[in-house]
Amino acid sequence: MSKIHVTTTVNGDEVEYLCDPRETLLDCLRDRVGMMGVKEGCGTGDCGACSVTVDGRLVCSCLMLGAEAEGKEIGTIEGMADGDQLHPLQQKFIEHAALQCGICTPGILVAAEALLKKNPDPTETELRYWLAGNLCRCTGYDKIIRAVMDAAADMREAS
Amino acid sequence: MALDGSKPQFKLLGTRPNRPDGLDKVTGRARYGADLNAPGQLHGAILRSPHAHARIVSIDASKALALKGVKAVVTRADFATGLTGDDWNMQENCMAGEKALYDGHAVAAVAATTPLLAKDAAKLIEVEYEILPHVTDVDEAMKEGAPVIRDGAADYSVPDGLHPNVVRYYENGKGDLEAGFAEADLIVERSFKTEAAHQGYIEPHACLAQLGTDGQGELWCCTQGHWFVRQMCTAALGIETSQLKVTPSEIGGGFGGKTTVFIDPVALALSRKAGGTPVKLVMSRSEVLRATGPTASASMDIKMGMTKDGRITAASGVFRMQGGAFPGAPVDVTTDLAFANYRIENVHHVGYDVMTNRPKQAAYRAPGAPMAAFACESVVDEMATKLGIDPLDIRLKNGVVEGDRSTYGPKVKKVGLIETLEAAKAHPNYAAPLGPNQGRGVASGYWMNWGGDTSASVAIGEDGAVAVTVGTPDIGGSRASMALMAAETFGIPYENVRVHIADTASLGINEPTHGSRATFASGLAVIQSAKECIQKMCVRAAEKWDIDPDAVTWEDGFAKPSGPNAGDFEPLSIAEIAGEMSDTGGPIAGHFEANPGKFGGSFGTHVVDVEVDPETGRTTILRYLVVQDAGKAIHPSYVEGQFQGGAVQGIGWALNEEYVYGPDGRLQNPIFLDYRVPVASDLPMIDTVIVEVPNPGHPYGVRGVGETGITPPLPAIANAVAAATGVRFTELPLSPPKVLAGIKAAKHA
Ligand code: FES
Ligand code: FES
Numbered sequence: 001m002s003k004i005h006v007t008t009t010v011n012g013d014e015v016e017y018l019c020d021p022r023e024t025l026l027d028c029l030r031d032r033v034g035m036m037g038v039k040e041g042c043g044t045g046d047c048g049a050c051s052v053t054v055d056g057r058l059v060c061s062c063l064m065l066g067a068e069a070e071g072k073e074i075g076t077i078e079g080m081a082d083g084d085q086l087h088p089l090q091q092k093f094i095e096h097a098a099l100q101c102g103i104c105t106p107g108i109l110v111a112a113e114a115l116l117k118k119n120p121d122p123t124e125t126e127l128r129y130w131l132a133g134n135l136c137r138c139t140g141y142d143k144i145i146r147a148v149m150d151a152a153a154d155m156r157e158a159s
Numbered sequence: 160m161a162l163d164g165s166k167p168q169f170k171l172l173g174t175r176p177n178r179p180d181g182l183d184k185v186t187g188r189a190r191y192g193a194d195l196n197a198p199g200q201l202h203g204a205i206l207r208s209p210h211a212h213a214r215i216v217s218i219d220a221s222k223a224l225a226l227k228g229v230k231a232v233v234t235r236a237d238f239a240t241g242l243t244g245d246d247w248n249m250q251e252n253c254m255a256g257e258k259a260l261y262d263g264h265a266v267a268a269v270a271a272t273t274p275l276l277a278k279d280a281a282k283l284i285e286v287e288y289e290i291l292p293h294v295t296d297v298d299e300a301m302k303e304g305a306p307v308i309r310d311g312a313a314d315y316s317v318p319d320g321l322h323p324n325v326v327r328y329y330e331n332g333k334g335d336l337e338a339g340f341a342e343a344d345l346i347v348e349r350s351f352k353t354e355a356a357h358q359g360y361i362e363p364h365a366c367l368a369q370l371g372t373d374g375q376g377e378l379w380c381c382t383q384g385h386w387f388v389r390q391m392c393t394a395a396l397g398i399e400t401s402q403l404k405v406t407p408s409e410i411g412g413g414f415g416g417k418t419t420v421f422i423d424p425v426a427l428a429l430s431r432k433a434g435g436t437p438v439k440l441v442m443s444r445s446e447v448l449r450a451t452g453p454t455a456s457a458s459m460d461i462k463m464g465m466t467k468d469g470r471i472t473a474a475s476g477v478f479r480m481q482g483g484a485f486p487g488a489p490v491d492v493t494t495d496l497a498f499a500n501y502r503i504e505n506v507h508h509v510g511y512d513v514m515t516n517r518p519k520q521a522a523y524r525a526p527g528a529p530m531a532a533f534a535c536e537s538v539v540d541e542m543a544t545k546l547g548i549d550p551l552d553i554r555l556k557n558g559v560v561e562g563d564r565s566t567y568g569p570k571v572k573k574v575g576l577i578e579t580l581e582a583a584k585a586h587p588n589y590a591a592p593l594g595p596n597q598g599r600g601v602a603s604g605y606w607m608n609w610g611g612d613t614s615a616s617v618a619i620g621e622d623g624a625v626a627v628t629v630g631t632p633d634i635g636g637s638r639a640s641m642a643l644m645a646a647e648t649f650g651i652p653y654e655n656v657r658v659h660i661a662d663t664a665s666l667g668i669n670e671p672t673h674g675s676r677a678t679f680a681s682g683l684a685v686i687q688s689a690k691e692c693i694q695k696m697c698v699r700a701a702e703k704w705d706i707d708p709d710a711v712t713w714e715d716g717f718a719k720p721s722g723p724n725a726g727d728f729e730p731l732s733i734a735e736i737a738g739e740m741s742d743t744g745g746p747i748a749g750h751f752e753a754n755p756g757k758f759g760g761s762f763g764t765h766v767v768d769v770e771v772d773p774e775t776g777r778t779t780i781l782r783y784l785v786v787q788d789a790g791k792a793i794h795p796s797y798v799e800g801q802f803q804g805g806a807v808q809g810i811g812w813a814l815n816e817e818y819v820y821g822p823d824g825r826l827q828n829p830i831f832l833d834y835r836v837p838v839a840s841d842l843p844m845i846d847t848v849i850v851e852v853p854n855p856g857h858p859y860g861v862r863g864v865g866e867t868g869i870t871p872p873l874p875a876i877a878n879a880v881a882a883a884t885g886v887r888f889t890e891l892p893l894s895p896p897k898v899l900a901g902i903k904a905a906k907h908a
Binding site (some may be wrong): 020022023027030031035036037038039040041042043044046047049076077078080081086090093094095096097099100101102103104105106109125127128129131132133134135136137138139140141142143144145146 | 175177178180181182184185186187188189190191193194273274275358359360361362363409410411412413414441443444634635636794796797799800801803804806807808830831832836837838839840841842844845
């Protein structure tokens, strides 16, 4: 079967890959680019573990084809920290024990960052609805919500 | 607490340091089951039965094998023969033999050079089925004339005259039931049903397997217990345990569902057939829901008697549970724990383990306990309401304390039920005002916890840093608790300890992270191993000082001369002793191999406020309080996390989650869109109170906290909905259509 050649940008770096037309962006990021921080929990757009940004927009990478990434700017969890400097959200997730198994964590961090970029001062309700597409089976969300609210407060203070 | 009642002073236990694996997990570096690849690996795919019950007449894989890049196809013929008991059940569940027993049952598997090719090839495998009548409901499966899933599956416990689908019978009781009910002023009798719920871990099962024709293999997989995986895989394939090395990846949730195997033996069989090439196999979500173990579902009859002043005089229960197409529904646990919160003289319970055409049930957090709690705690609540007694008071009056005879037999050890009830009563949530259509529910629950086979080792590095090696995979921060307990024992900083989860070749056998045992049993193993290291270091110091080893004490990371020699020598730090160890006798390490039996059960009490929309029947959780006895909270954040996670899983089971089978016997909701687990916007914050009634059987008092938390939510929520609507619901989940119909029926009654 003939493959499609894709040139795209992932976390600021240009990458190229060949993919089957049926492969999802999630498959391509994991298997062809090596971004294993992007997780598959469902493959049907219901769990948010595969959350990435495409040209700044939050998407489920399992619902997009790899071929559609041509010329786009993709952001994944691997690009969130600035070198050895963790993003405040990452730091607060560790401090608040906002993860147990951690499989949902990359997707939730990417989703939360996307929210704070649009709305640096969300209410708890706004945050809960924004994250409603990201399932976490371990934590009951309590500590996740607290970590994001705390990070948002720190980021507002810093800016 | 020490014998004089004073609280022991800990330097580190009870603090909240960052977990050692935190950085890897917030940066995406942590490697889970599907994140491992091997050079030259093949990809596996499994063909599953679309039928609930069908005889496999023939399997023809020639079209699949004709595809370029397809390297192997396996069926049951590629597995070991002659297995019996649990091994046979496990093997049959991983790959069907003569019959497909449920929708989603594996019938063949293929390995190919890419995942897409493997999936395409699986579709080309032709299976001829002879469709058989099926049954998926527990009550239907027990009726005369119901399709027989497998004749001869019943064990010796089943009385004559029951349907062959009843495979185990369990009975337990004491006292005089009739006299007990005669004493009662109020008797309530009700029947209850709960549907199967799935553990819903976000990480699907995944593995990377390699097995050579020489019978030697390696397996990387996400599991709660890799020694269990090793035993099961080697049994299924007919090789010796020592020939397979199993290494656990990071694990993306398990909740009991990853204490067994589904795909690992299949991947190994594919690898063996493909000449030893590694095979990666990852389940899709729908495979997880169709073919891995949900809970048992239950149908239960409860009868309880109570005096006017709220004393329980008698209780009886019948528990019919289906655990899929295999024996194994946790009838004993359900039955034993049903009334375990209470001091009752006259009790009788009976349990039936029933087979249906559904996937083989697997453990799910406190397996068997939540269903029983739902039934029993609903009846207790109804009685309290009828007698006008506060629901916490009725539990304070009847709740078990140390020395009572439990409803299921043994004497009650030191437990913290009363303490949780008192803490719940004192919490502001219990006094919060309620509005129209709102109601408050209370329930308590229990899990006995577990010890189990445990090995660990602790080794001192050349610089005095400590490497801890345990065999219980870290699902929710246990490496942090192990490091805290080791550091506390040595009297060194938390940061100087690193905890590793070993593969099966590096320690003696370990049971999985299950039964709420990791912090208790592996923790105890780490503490004892650390103590052995300390003892050895004291000997090294004594030899250096030329004094009696008994005259050396260990304090805050230093060996110190004591007794008549006190102050004679400069204390030696762990780093100093370690730096010289090669010259003073060689490596210093401690080990532990045993199955610690002095585990202590954990009680919890939950208080929930709900609002039920009378127009739609939708229930909203307004406030939620978890109070639970941890014994000792080593890392309180992760203890709270267990409380909160357990409560929310219970909320899902109570309100939304259920396995829905169509008349065709197929699972109707095998994706997360339709199998709806709670999301962030469904919930408020989950308030927690950690009660600490130390377990005398653990050096630091640990009980284990993972499982109790899912037991009270089912009844607590049902009780709150009853308070809000005036209608007593007896079937879960309390989905909006069911609640709305109940409200309407009550209005017209
Ligand atoms: S894997 Fe994409 S939403 Fe679940
Ligand atoms: S931490 Fe396990 S799913 Fe969120």
